[in-house]
Amino acid sequence: MTSMPMVKAEAVHKNFGRLEVLRGIDLEVNPRDVMCMIGPSGSGKSTFLRCINHLEKIDAGRLSVDGELVGYRQRGDRIYELPDAEVCKKRAEIGMVFQHFNLFPHMTVLENLAEAPVRVKRESRAVAADRARRLLERVGLAEKVDAYPRQLSGGQQQRVAIARALAMQPKLMLFDEPTSALDPELVGEVLDVMRALAEDGMTMIVVTHEIGFAREVGDTLVFMDGGVIVEAGKPRDVLANPQQERTRSFLSKVL
Amino acid sequence: MAAVVVLAIAVYILYTIGTAIGNDRTGLGPHTGWLVVEKFLFNGLIFRGILLTLELTALAMLVGVVLGAILAVMRLSPNPVMSWVSWLYIWFFRGTPVLVQIFFWFNINLVLKSIDIGIPFTSLWLHGNTNKLIPPFMAALLGLGLNEAAYMAEIVRAGIISVEHGQTEAAQALGMDRGLVMRRIVLPQAMRVIIPPTGNETISMLKTTSLAFGAGVTELFTRQQQIATATYDVLELLIVASIWYLVMTSILTVGQYYIERHFGRGATRQLPPTPLQRFRRMLFTFHAGPPAPPELVPAGPAVPGSEHR
Ligand SMILES: Nc1ncnc2c1ncn2[C@@H]1O[C@H](COP(=O)(O)OP(=O)(O)OP(=O)(O)O)[C@@H](O)[C@H]1O
Numbered sequence: 001m002t003s004m005p006m007v008k009a010e011a012v013h014k015n016f017g018r019l020e021v022l023r024g025i026d027l028e029v030n031p032r033d034v035m036c037m038i039g040p041s042g043s044g045k046s047t048f049l050r051c052i053n054h055l056e057k058i059d060a061g062r063l064s065v066d067g068e069l070v071g072y073r074q075r076g077d078r079i080y081e082l083p084d085a086e087v088c089k090k091r092a093e094i095g096m097v098f099q100h101f102n103l104f105p106h107m108t109v110l111e112n113l114a115e116a117p118v119r120v121k122r123e124s125r126a127v128a129a130d131r132a133r134r135l136l137e138r139v140g141l142a143e144k145v146d147a148y149p150r151q152l153s154g155g156q157q158q159r160v161a162i163a164r165a166l167a168m169q170p171k172l173m174l175f176d177e178p179t180s181a182l183d184p185e186l187v188g189e190v191l192d193v194m195r196a197l198a199e200d201g202m203t204m205i206v207v208t209h210e211i212g213f214a215r216e217v218g219d220t221l222v223f224m225d226g227g228v229i230v231e232a233g234k235p236r237d238v239l240a241n242p243q244q245e246r247t248r249s250f251l252s253k254v255l
Numbered sequence: 256m257a258a259v260v261v262l263a264i265a266v267y268i269l270y271t272i273g274t275a276i277g278n279d280r281t282g283l284g285p286h287t288g289w290l291v292v293e294k295f296l297f298n299g300l301i302f303r304g305i306l307l308t309l310e311l312t313a314l315a316m317l318v319g320v321v322l323g324a325i326l327a328v329m330r331l332s333p334n335p336v337m338s339w340v341s342w343l344y345i346w347f348f349r350g351t352p353v354l355v356q357i358f359f360w361f362n363i364n365l366v367l368k369s370i371d372i373g374i375p376f377t378s379l380w381l382h383g384n385t386n387k388l389i390p391p392f393m394a395a396l397l398g399l400g401l402n403e404a405a406y407m408a409e410i411v412r413a414g415i416i417s418v419e420h421g422q423t424e425a426a427q428a429l430g431m432d433r434g435l436v437m438r439r440i441v442l443p444q445a446m447r448v449i450i451p452p453t454g455n456e457t458i459s460m461l462k463t464t465s466l467a468f469g470a471g472v473t474e475l476f477t478r479q480q481q482i483a484t485a486t487y488d489v490l491e492l493l494i495v496a497s498i499w500y501l502v503m504t505s506i507l508t509v510g511q512y513y514i515e516r517h518f519g520r521g522a523t524r525q526l527p528p529t530p531l532q533r534f535r536r537m538l539f540t541f542h543a544g545p546p547a548p549p550e551l552v553p554a555g556p557a558v559p560g561s562e563h564r
């Protein structure tokens with residue numbers, strides 16, 4: 001196992017105008033680990049995830065994935081923002097799954113999965129389609145290759161979205177409340193897919209309200225509030241024995 | 256009841272005008288007007304005019320759509336210079352009459368004797384006489400196309416912003432660059448919003464090409480005018496032209512339906528049936544009893560910028 005963390009954040013700051021959304025985030029995620037993030041609405045969880053793949057620019061601090069800065073390059077003491085093409089190359093290594101799935105509605109399930117590998121990585125159609133089929137089998141949707149997203153249930157759409165991200169063979173997967181938009185009876189099927197992915201050794205950061213999932217699957221649990229990490233540790237410890245008052249009061253509301 | 260009254264009034268008006276035109280050339284006996292219409296309906300000069308009308312429509316729309324799409328993307332660009340230039344273009348070309356613009360291009364050779372395009376301080380220069388560069392057809396095409404681009408820019412822009420931002424984010428997260436996101440993800444979805452008003456623009460353009468008359472382009476309207484001036488069959492030739500305009504716009508309307516259907520893919524769980532399928536189903540249900548449940552039809556969002564000059 002390498003000693004280099006997959007994700008390393010040092011004093012990451014992010015403002016929207018006057019609003020300080022991230023006020024110094026420090027954390028490390030080791031390869032093959034699953035980090036779960038919890039915290040009240042507006043605490044900056046989504047913003048932090050979006051900084052990791054440079055959908056948002058950070059205002060201060062350092063953020064690196066697999067040993068390379070995200071969106072920037074360091075030369076000597078100075079840090080330069082990378083051109084669009086370089087940022088895209090980096091993003092292609094990081095999968096992201098959204099609360100509202102965001103599948104491409106004008107494409108079939110297969111096209112959703114093959115689009116980026118073909119257009120971004122210049123894979124041949126046959127290779128991309130082949131992997132797409134295998135991934136769909138893995139998320140239990142082999143029979144839906146030719147369906148359009150709107151013909152699928154929410155749970156099925158989210159499983160396709162996970163497969164779409166995996167089709168790029170990412171080093172890291174980011175999940176932003178992947179089950180929050182789902183009917184309760186559909187949550188399980190998505191969590192099962194994520195659990196299997198974690199068991200296969202994928203490095204994952206999961207923002208979630210599913211405390212049960214965090215406890216069973218997470219290697220670490222981070223509680224965020226007001227743009228800072230209030231508490232982090234082994235999920236069992238944080239959940240059973242929170243050290244901070246803010247963590248305690250948040251957990252008392254969600255447990 | 257109201258329908259019957261409306262129908263009766265319509266029939267009466269049409270009958271009165273119809274017989275009036277029919278008896279137009281009183282010296283030659285009743286209904287000769289319609290014989291004149293029939294005579295010129297398939298006239299060779301009229302056909303050549305139709306061809307030119309179609310050419311002008313297609314080319315002006317091509318200029319309008321391509322330039323309009325570029326202007327729309329510029330308008331939405333984070334670069335303020337880009338969006339400002341685009342805004343200025345739209346402001347100018349939407350704010351002046353098309354006929355003025357056609358006349359402008361037609362008359363520009365009076366002030367501008369020649370055009371030189373090239374790279375300064377090199378010998379790479381293109382020299383062109385504007386008389387040859389901007390013949391009547393080109394003047395009409397420029398006038399119509401550049402004006403259309405301003406309208407299409409607003410239509411395309413409305414289409415682009417109708418696509419949910421999550422689509423762009425998901426595509427970016429997969430590593431697609433800005434061009435790919437626009438081409439493969441945003442524009443195809445924007446089409447559903449862009450196509451209906453573009454169809455209307457095309458139909459409108461087909462009729463607006465008659466303004467090329469002002470530049471002396473011998474399209475359908477100019478042709479019928481020329482014949483009418485020679486034969487004095489003014490109303491008859493206007494009817495001939497109207498019939499052909501109606502035929503062409505009708506064909507475009509049907510074409511538009513199928514294009515909209517194509518870009519509606521994935522928008523609903525089922526594609527709406529084609530008119531032919533609908534007809535077959537009607538026959539079938541006629542034999543089989545109760546009618547089929549109504550189909551889901553994609554809701555056409557309202558689009559700004561499709562209002563007419
Ligand atoms: N693009 C933006 N412009 C301005 N403010 C923003 C923007 N994005 C997020 N914010 C603000 O930043 C804060 C943090 O938002 P963020 O979405 O990261 O919270 P969150 O922890 O994910 O909350 P939730 O649990 O509701 O998803 C909020 O106050 C939000 O209003």
Ligand SMILES: [Mg+2]
Nearest residue numbers: 045046047176
């Ligand atoms: Mg969020």
